[in-house]
Amino acid sequence: MNDDYLWDKSGEPDPEIQELENILAPLRYQPTPLEMPDELVVRRQRNYFPLLAIAATLLIALLAGGLWLRSRTEKSVEPQQEAKSVPSVPSVVEETPTPVIVENKDLPGKPVRRHKPSFTKREREEAIAAKEQVMAALRLASEKLRSAQKRTQMPSLNQIKNQHKVG
16 A cells, blocks of 8 residues: 555555545535525625714813813902902991002103002001911921921931841
8 A cells, every 4th residue: 555645646546445435425525605595695784883982082072171171261260259259348447549649750741640558447457467377377387397307307316226137
């Protein structure tokens, strides 16, 4: 028997092998094209999911940008509104500001009227008390910062005590 015949059909065939091939010939593989029934024909449908995902992402980004811009403009307007909405402290004596006439440096012949700010005695006392509170708070904060700075710059005595011997 020649082994080459089994692998590449070269050489002399063995009669038993030829007989076996003839018996199994009807079962041999025969390539045929795939035939699909008409009711199973697949129509290609467009997949819109990626387009919808991109559109949703853009919409969310636009909404977030709009909300961010709106919050920025509201925050910048709020301090002005708060300043206007702060109730004024009733003063003991209401004084009208008296105009002060100052000489105009640009036009020597024309005087300029300016209002001199006038405060009541109570308003001055409140301003001085507020100034004293701010100064005390600044002194306290300064002292705390100074002590924290000293603690971070000075070596601690406990550093050497707490170290363990190695070995």
